[in-house]
Amino acid sequence: MIGSPAPGARFVDPAVLARVGNLEFVARSVVDGVINGLHRSPFFGASVDFAEHRGYVPGDDIRRVDWKVFARTDRFFLKEFEADSNANFSVLLDVSKSMAFGARLSKLDYAKTLAACLTYLVHQQRDRVGLVTFDHEVVDHVPPSAKHLDVVLHTLDRVKAERPGDIGPPFQKLAEHFGRRGIIVVISDFYAEPDRIFEAVAPLRFRGNDVILFHVLDPAEVEFPFTDPSAFEDIESGDQLPVVPDAFGDQYRALIKAHIDELSSRATAQRMDYMLLQTSMPLDYALFQYLSIRDRLTRTR
Amino acid sequence: MTFLTPLFLLGLAALAIPVLVHLTQRERTTVVEFPSLMFLKKIPYESVKRRRLRDLILLAVRAAALALIVAAFARPFVRGSELSASGGGAREVVVLLDRSYSMGAGDAWARAQQAARQAVQGLTGLDRVSLVLFSSSAELVLRSSADVSRVIAEIDRAQPSAGATRYAPALKVASSVLAESSLPRKEAVLVSDFQRAGWQPDDAFRLPGGSVFTPVVVDAGAGPNLTVTPLSVQRLRVDNQDRVVITGGVTNRGTEAASAVKLDLDVDGRIVQSQPVSVAPGSSASVTFAPLTLPPAGLRVATRLPSDALAADNAFHAVLTPPGAVTVLLVSSGSRGDSDLYLTRALAIGDRPRFDVVSVQVDALTPETLARTRVIVLQDLPLGDALAGRLRTFVEGGGGLIIALGPRASLPAAEWLPVTIGSAEDRTRGAAAKLSGFDYGHAVFEPFRAPRSGDFSTTRIFGFRTLTARPAAATLARFDGGTPALVEGTVGRGRVLVWATTLDLSWSDLALKPVYLPFVHQLVRQASGFREQPGWVTVGQAIEVGAADTSAVVLSPGGQRLSPPEGASALEVAEAGFYDVRGAREGESLRVVAANVDLAESDPTRLDPAEMAVAVTGQPGPGGAGEPAAAVPDEVQEQAQRIWWYLLFAGILLLIAESWLARRLAPARL
Numbered sequence: 001m002i003g004s005p006a007p008g009a010r011f012v013d014p015a016v017l018a019r020v021g022n023l024e025f026v027a028r029s030v031v032d033g034v035i036n037g038l039h040r041s042p043f044f045g046a047s048v049d050f051a052e053h054r055g056y057v058p059g060d061d062i063r064r065v066d067w068k069v070f071a072r073t074d075r076f077f078l079k080e081f082e083a084d085s086n087a088n089f090s091v092l093l094d095v096s097k098s099m100a101f102g103a104r105l106s107k108l109d110y111a112k113t114l115a116a117c118l119t120y121l122v123h124q125q126r127d128r129v130g131l132v133t134f135d136h137e138v139v140d141h142v143p144p145s146a147k148h149l150d151v152v153l154h155t156l157d158r159v160k161a162e163r164p165g166d167i168g169p170p171f172q173k174l175a176e177h178f179g180r181r182g183i184i185v186v187i188s189d190f191y192a193e194p195d196r197i198f199e200a201v202a203p204l205r206f207r208g209n210d211v212i213l214f215h216v217l218d219p220a221e222v223e224f225p226f227t228d229p230s231a232f233e234d235i236e237s238g239d240q241l242p243v244v245p246d247a248f249g250d251q252y253r254a255l256i257k258a259h260i261d262e263l264s265s266r267a268t269a270q271r272m273d274y275m276l277l278q279t280s281m282p283l284d285y286a287l288f289q290y291l292s293i294r295d296r297l298t299r300t301r
Numbered sequence: 302m303t304f305l306t307p308l309f310l311l312g313l314a315a316l317a318i319p320v321l322v323h324l325t326q327r328e329r330t331t332v333v334e335f336p337s338l339m340f341l342k343k344i345p346y347e348s349v350k351r352r353r354l355r356d357l358i359l360l361a362v363r364a365a366a367l368a369l370i371v372a373a374f375a376r377p378f379v380r381g382s383e384l385s386a387s388g389g390g391a392r393e394v395v396v397l398l399d400r401s402y403s404m405g406a407g408d409a410w411a412r413a414q415q416a417a418r419q420a421v422q423g424l425t426g427l428d429r430v431s432l433v434l435f436s437s438s439a440e441l442v443l444r445s446s447a448d449v450s451r452v453i454a455e456i457d458r459a460q461p462s463a464g465a466t467r468y469a470p471a472l473k474v475a476s477s478v479l480a481e482s483s484l485p486r487k488e489a490v491l492v493s494d495f496q497r498a499g500w501q502p503d504d505a506f507r508l509p510g511g512s513v514f515t516p517v518v519v520d521a522g523a524g525p526n527l528t529v530t531p532l533s534v535q536r537l538r539v540d541n542q543d544r545v546v547i548t549g550g551v552t553n554r555g556t557e558a559a560s561a562v563k564l565d566l567d568v569d570g571r572i573v574q575s576q577p578v579s580v581a582p583g584s585s586a587s588v589t590f591a592p593l594t595l596p597p598a599g600l601r602v603a604t605r606l607p608s609d610a611l612a613a614d615n616a617f618h619a620v621l622t623p624p625g626a627v628t629v630l631l632v633s634s635g636s637r638g639d640s641d642l643y644l645t646r647a648l649a650i651g652d653r654p655r656f657d658v659v660s661v662q663v664d665a666l667t668p669e670t671l672a673r674t675r676v677i678v679l680q681d682l683p684l685g686d687a688l689a690g691r692l693r694t695f696v697e698g699g700g701g702l703i704i705a706l707g708p709r710a711s712l713p714a715a716e717w718l719p720v721t722i723g724s725a726e727d728r729t730r731g732a733a734a735k736l737s738g739f740d741y742g743h744a745v746f747e748p749f750r751a752p753r754s755g756d757f758s759t760t761r762i763f764g765f766r767t768l769t770a771r772p773a774a775a776t777l778a779r780f781d782g783g784t785p786a787l788v789e790g791t792v793g794r795g796r797v798l799v800w801a802t803t804l805d806l807s808w809s810d811l812a813l814k815p816v817y818l819p820f821v822h823q824l825v826r827q828a829s830g831f832r833e834q835p836g837w838v839t840v841g842q843a844i845e846v847g848a849a850d851t852s853a854v855v856l857s858p859g860g861q862r863l864s865p866p867e868g869a870s871a872l873e874v875a876e877a878g879f880y881d882v883r884g885a886r887e888g889e890s891l892r893v894v895a896a897n898v899d900l901a902e903s904d905p906t907r908l909d910p911a912e913m914a915v916a917v918t919g920q921p922g923p924g925g926a927g928e929p930a931a932a933v934p935d936e937v938q939e940q941a942q943r944i945w946w947y948l949l950f951a952g953i954l955l956l957i958a959e960s961w962l963a964r965r966l967a968p969a970r971l
Contacts (some may be wrong), residue, residue: 221336235335
């Protein structure tokens with residue numbers, strides 16, 4: 001699977017990879033890259049797909065002059081190809097305390113597995129991989145690099161959900177770091193108002209990054225299966241609220257559904273991918289489904 | 302609003318219990334950790350708010366229920382309210398009517414009946430009345446009756462008795478009736494002439510709290526009242542004839558001097574002698590009649606005064622009978638001539654009963670001699686089996702046997718004898734033995750019970766036989782070493798008394814001590830079973846009719862044929878005069894008993910009703926002084942209003958409502 005067994009390697013689920021291994025995680029938009037890869041580069045490069053001819057300007061590499069056209073027209077034209085590039089792939093993982101929620105499998109563990117699998121997948125595509133963990137500030141920052149798979153896995157192994165989260169401040173800070181266009185995967189439970197979420201995420205998108213939002217939730221957060229009247233305690237703030245599930249359930253389910261719908265529609269509007277993942281859903285199935293759709297969309301574009 | 306027992310209000314602190322329960326339950330509420338309350342907080346709060354309001358209602362219901370119950374225990378009432386002012390509810394009235402013979406003086410009884418009628422005439426249909434007629438004892442004629450006319454009929458039917466006034470039994474009955482009554486107002490009305498003689502203050506007959514005591518004084522009026530005093534009888538024995546000299550007395554209880562009042566001596570229904578008596582007011586005088594010969598059948602005598610305002614105390618009755626004699630056989634071996642000296646001399650004295658003492662040798666104990674004898678005294682005799690057999694027959698037939706043991710005495714090992722005798726103890730050297738461990742409850746030693754009533758401690762015993770009492774025998778005295786000195790046993794209808802030492806001077810100096818005479822008198826009296834018949838009894842006492850005489854009847858002085866109650870052998874004396882106890886055969890008179898009224902009842906000294914009111918109510922207020930109750934006691938007001946009952950009922954209803962409400966809210970309650 002990987003050359004050296006890193007501590008975080010346990011998050012790289014063979015079952016997931018077996019299912020999605022024949023798919024490609026390809027950036028839907030152009031990304032900057034320095035080596036040939038699967039992604040379309042914004043630059044014309046040395047690839048096999050001819051793009052166009054353009055007039056020579058001083059400074060162009062004379063090796064790229066199309067001598068056949070020069071012979072016919074006596075003018076210098078450069079032959080340009082659509083260059084495929086390798087990309088910066090960064091996972092922005094929410095490690096706020098709310099991610100620790102989960103009866104059998106916590107959201108954080110699920111998210112770690114997702115991040116590890118994706119990272120491994122794109123690393124196999126020779127892309128540069130990086131990781132940022134955040135709660136109400138940036139916790140760990142692994143810059144994208146082709147050599148950072150182990151670091152990313154190590155970091156994933158270490159992270160713990162301990163502090164309250166806030167998506168605003170860390171994203172403001174991160175926007176400055178992602179100057180080079182790449183793929184940014186945000187994995188979070190997105191407990192914030194949609195306005196605030198997209199206010200934080202939009203700058204990344206505006207800089208040309210391909211932003212994918214993975215919304216990880218526990219089934220209990222969606223279905224609200226509680227029956228006994230209890231005091232509900234906010235894991236992050238410690239606030240308590242008396243709740244009668246019989247009376248609250250329907251309204252809660254309606255509110256969470258509205259929240260998911262809002263996130264989905266606004267992500268679409270801003271050309272971001274949005275995927276809701278419930279921890280009860282097998283990750284291989286979920287990821288396969290997502291990548292299939294994405295692949296199909298990319299090809300039809 | 303006032304509270305009768307305000308300390309119970311401290312129970313209001315219990316109101317904190319529901320709050321504590323509420324808080325405790327809150328703490329026990331399960332806590333569910335949830336990633337974010339973001340959406341839950343958006344849910345409108347209305348439903349929660351309403352639920353809390355419901356909890357407050359539950360809390361209020363619980364608190365109100367507890368407050369009501371606590372208030373009920375504090376027994377609230379409205380002082381001076383219309384309820385209490387209008388009387389405070391139904392009354393339980395006990396009318397105590399004195400029917401002692403002093404109430405028969407003049408028109409006192411008619412006025413007493415009128416006062417009793419007045420006491421019950423104002424009662425309403427809700428009230429209850431009890432009627433108690435009392436003299437020396439109390440009779441509850443009617444208990445808690447609402448029928449006033451029946452009560453009045455009973456009052457009209459009642460008559461003064463021959464008994465003396467005793468307030469205690471009547472007040473105890475009244476206290477009992479009032480205590481058991483559930484009516485809110487309790488009253489006792491005592492109609493009497495309030496003689497002090499019948500009053501002995503005692504907390505035992507205090508009326509229940511809140512009771513009103515109303516004394517109604519019936520004045521017998523001041524008039525001449527002479528009273529005969531008990532007869533004094535002096536017995537003489539002249540020419541083998543029993544004679545009596547009777548002295549009669551007169552007391553003037555009136556305020557005027559009585560001069561030359563004729564005092565008659567009535568013998569067997571005929572006036573045989575009369576003596577004039579002059580008595581100053583408040584003093585007494587006595588006259589002695591000429592001696593009378595007492596026939597073996599006895600005499601019925603009475604002293605009588607002319608009738609006056611109170612006739613019941615103008616006659617005194619007595620039955621005089623010959624004292625009778627107890628034949629005592631002193632049996633000795635004949636070897637010592639003076640062995641019977643002290644015993645003979647001691648028994649020669651005394652007339653209650655008279656002892657006819659005969660000294661015989663042991664050989665002279667023939668059946669004829671035994672038949673004439675009541676008591677046999679054996680002095681230091683070896684008792685052979687043949688003689689023992691005859692003596693056993695004698696004792697079983699009702700005779701008495703006294704065995705005084707000396708050095709020569711021996712007894713057969715017969716079961717009927719109360720002891721077995723052992724060796725002789727010689728105390729001539731060293732300290733002499735002393736008598737101790739007397740059974741002062743026994744008839745032999747009962748006269749020596751009181752201090753300075755005979756001292757046995759100075760008696761020295763120089764020798765005695767060790768006795769072992771049989772289990773059925775009673776040891777009446779012991780020597781200082783603990784061995785029995787006097788043992789009594791019952792054989793058939795007779796008794797055997799065994800004295801462990803001699804009754805002469807050979808082994809002790811008892812015969813020289815002052816206690817010797819009364820001691821041997823008691824010994825012989827006990828052995829003979831002699832019982833002195835009193836010359837008269839007082840009204841209220843009982844006369845023995847005899848259990849064996851189941852067919853015996855008693856003719857009362859008024860001529861009524863009376864029988865003892867079922868299963869009883871005694872009959873209470875209810876009137877003054879002669880009671881004739883008759884056997885089954887026609888005309889057979891077993892005995893005659895004279896009965897007299899209690900002369901203390903003649904003493905007209907008045908008791909202050911206020912003193913009695915204080916004693917029976919425990920309150921020095923007017924309620925106990927015979928005046929109308931001006932202020933109704935708090936207890937009575939509270940009992941009349943009974944607010945506690947309503948509060949308790951409301952409290953219980955609220956608790957039921959609370960249970961229902963709690964069940965309704967339980968599914969939605971945190």
